[in-house]
Amino acid sequence: MVKLTINDIPCKVKEGTTILEAAKTVGIFIPTLCYLKDINEIGACRVCVVEVDGAEKLVSACNTPVAEGMNVHSNTLKVREARRTNVELILSQHNGNCVTCSRSGNCALQTLANDLHIAPDIYPPNVPKMNWDLSFELIRDESKCIKCMRCIQICDKVQGLNIWNVANTGGRTTVAVSGLRNIRDTDCSLCGQCMTHCPVGALYARNDSIHDFSLGGPHANKDVIKIAQIAPAVRTSWGEPFGLSPEFATVKRLGAVLRRIGIDYVFDTTFSADLTIMEESAEVLHRLTDGKEHRYPMFTSCCPGWVRFIKSQYPDMVENLSTSKSPQAMFGAIAKTYFARKIGVEPERIHCVSIMPCVAKKAEIAIPSINDSGCDRDVDSVWSVREVDRLFRRECIDISQVPEEELDSPLGEGTGAGVIFGTTGGVMEAALRTAYFKLTGENPPMDTFKEIRTGKPWREAEFEIAGTTVRIAIVSGLGNARQLIRALRRDQVHYDFVEVMACPGGCVGGGGQPIHEGEEWAERRTKVLRHLDAKSQIRYSHENPEVQKLYTDYLGEPMSGLAEKLLHTDHFAWEMPLSMNLDHDVKVN
């Protein structure tokens, strides 16, 4: 333990603790801006500077470890002047047009400048211009960027894709797409982690609801039937920006609000998650029992960020992806065939929207070969949770006054198994529940797969089901996924079935989720999903009555001809730019 004083308050902390962390233990708040715990402790903004007795200059509290006998002063005249000046300098190169910024009210710089009582325009403004392809799913606004470097660090250290890098030198140093590439030509997975970790409004997802509500858009046309699907993880988080608890901000209340903004039918992606399980478990059982030696496991394919990753990093392993479409895509295909027929309308009249915690889903619906309903697109538009929340604000809806409403039928019912799709390990557990039933003829006890619900981001287990050994692994975060793949390629590990989610923690930590500065909310959202599963009446995908009805009335059985046409896809039918830094053992055709 190290003893020191901070603002004359004695303090005792573990060796290696930073001044910033030590100050927190005695209730002293040191403002930060670029700092992101464990990810970006580089002292770039120089806002967290403090005075240390005996040190020549001010030191950055975020990355300076405490030392025995240190006397720290976090709020002296010298510190206040330096902190204020540095924030004013940052503001001189920041497009401070907060009134129209999507991060207004949720911006680290705005809060900081306001807290520090910064006067406007002390320095002549010198704001760089935005220069970006606005049709891409990921948008970077140079005029807002404060060069905190968090995006580079998240992409490098957590996701391992190195899409961003420092560009230019000297006073024009900035962040740009690495390797002098255009973002469209990169192997960006569109996980969106750079957006959710940006302290300001410099990185955000393309807003697609604007078009949907524009003149000439579907919401301006009474003949268009507007349907929406709500992804599992959305029900954990959509109320956060309004300060609503997940117990209040339920999927049923979200459905009711969506109806108020003009959605005709509100459905649930947990329905198609159950459908995914029917197809995917059939696939994995086929693979387990085909008597062939498979060097690599079958990988889940429900996460489009992960699909983009494997196609760009390990193209020689794409054949191991499950051919099952993601729940979002399955929903679109069923909505514009089975459902359209059911309500007796031409599928072209249906406008299908997904509410997703995700950015990559925006790109998934634009893959030409994903569309099988015969319309232009099976899913027409993807709105992120942040986008939906902004939409509700625009529509002036007082959510606290909206009562819950049941979702619509027949695509509105999902099981607990479908619900846990939104968290890491959930797809695997849902698939195992159904595989167990198919192998043994009975449902597994609920605790059978309990051990895979928690643990490290990369975890593995082995289950013996009716004489068949199933070796599984679960991984979330693309950096972790790469470690797993490398271990597979070096024959250090062997699995039959692997679940991969691109975002740390799964969709609950998705790149389309609400942003909480400096905090990770994936874990607490996971608890919501687990709770919803636990209290579900039905917890096995194969018991979903509406899914059963879909098979009886329309599809036949899993992997039938029609199921293959509508619910499976060819991952080789579209191109993804390759990584600049392919592992040397990767074979490219």
Next chain:
Amino acid sequence: MNRLNLMTSSKAQTVVDSFYKVLEQRIAASPLGFCPVDVSSAFVKFCLAQSCGKCTPCRIGLAQLYTLMESVMDGKADESVLPLMERTARTIVSTSDCAIGREAGRMVLVGLRGFRDDYLEHIHNKRCLCHLTQPVPCVAGCPAHVDIPGYIALVANHRYADAVRLIRKDNPFPTACALICEHPCETNCRRNMVDDNIKIRSLKRVACDKAGVVPVPECGPSTGKNIAIIGGGPSGLTAAYFLQLMGHQTTIFEQRSKLGGMLLYGIPSYRLPRERLQSDIDAILSTGVEVKLRTSVRKKLPPVSVENEEFLGSCEEDRIENTVLFSALREEYDAIYISIGAHTDNKLRIPGEDAVGVLSAVEMLRAVGNGLKPDFAGKNVIVVGGGNVAMDCVRSAIRLGAEHVMCVYRRRKDDMTAQLDEIDGAINEGASLMDLYAPKSIEVDENGHVSALIATKMMAGPYDRGRPKPVPSGDGDRRIPCDILVVAAGQKIESDYLEAVGVPTKWGSIVAEDWTQVPGMPGVFSGGDCVTGPSTVIRAIAAGKVAAANIDDYLGFSHPISVDVDVPLPQLEPMPPTGRAMTKEREPYDRKKDFCLMELPMSDPEAEQESHRCLRCDYYGFGIFKGGRETQW
């Protein structure tokens, strides 16, 4: 109004003068990777500040050039800016009345040609081609990327053995480099901005002197792969060391009787004592390297010259005993690393060069390296050349008892490629330097023995490729009597026998890619002097490291090389400007009598102060962001 006043300098001028000094030091500390357009724009701005303002092209032209360059940098210019800049700069060069404008304009023209791609990237894509790749200046400057701030911090904490282990992660020759490395790491040291660069090499010596014997890491499990290494110099030994650690079995084929290459046969022991070199080699061999000495891969052995045995003594030891065919190595081994160095000499190509008593520097230093101690007692010796090898010959000749040693060089002392310390050291030991004398012929006596060098007096003429070309001064020739004449006019690579078996060569050098692969020969790699031509030991070591990594990859592995040494965090102590440590040598009268190490170590207080001067660029600045340290490769 007085008729005349004495010149005094104003307070402002004194401050500005100190700025110039700081600017010079800042320029010295410029790391690699900065935008050339940005840097030239800043340069033009500075030149403009120097303008007296009389002439249009300098006063307005430079100002407009600056504006145009800034518009390029701001992404506001189109391609038409380049011809306009060219026309403006041309006019500044051709019409400025004095050098202030003229030379600034010339610099801009050179830039427009030299980095046009950078201009175009800014114009077309509004971005820059360059960015910093290695954030720590000293590590960037070291070809082997040794973790310099890391080992300096360890020396500051008196953890000498850990310092040696950390150095060995990238360079298995800590001791040899501590004594004789040309320390490119010191050039861009950021401490230049405060006072003076860190004496990095000497701090490495502190670590090596105080660490004692430090065992090497354990080798990885055997891979069953065998690698042949041709040439046991620094590059081959480095490759062998790392490949052994990765679990491969290496065999070094060395044609001479000892390992070490130019470290032994080129560098005299007063700079690198044999036992110190041997300690590095012993550590490398302790990883299990197999060594076949006096074994050559050439089919036919070169003829042995006997004329100079009189001066150099005969070295039976160096007779090659075995030969191995390259084709046999290719069959028997999974990979081959060619690191044969550059061990033959260039000739002066003047009459009389084949006289008895005319020695090549390589021959002479090899004899010294073999411990033969040739007898130069009472002889007048001339060494022709201006590089470090020439200085080694001069100083060795003094130690061999020569009556008088003269270094003859056709350019100026300032143009000599030898390090200034070496030149001054030689002069202090009593050598004479005759610069601006070009050898014309060698006078031979009736016995076929050299008796004098005839040299033409030169002067520094017009510039050619960045330095003045020597031209006859009109003072005629001079006869310089001598008994022995040593030619140190550079080395060549003996590669003909490899060329004959299909190894590609260019001007005698072996052709290899940046990653040491020999094109068209899978599994064959090459590096060091035999690829680059005569160069520094640290570049040879770096080539060995690069080769080890790529051979490992080629064999289908990716064994990481790392070390479990934690580097201490920097202290928050004040860093006032402090003088740089000096290297001291034994007094000339004493050191010139023997071949014992002449450089003295740092004192403890000196090492303490010097190690604490390090600014820790691994931790502060860009280092903490982009990783001040590569913990494995």
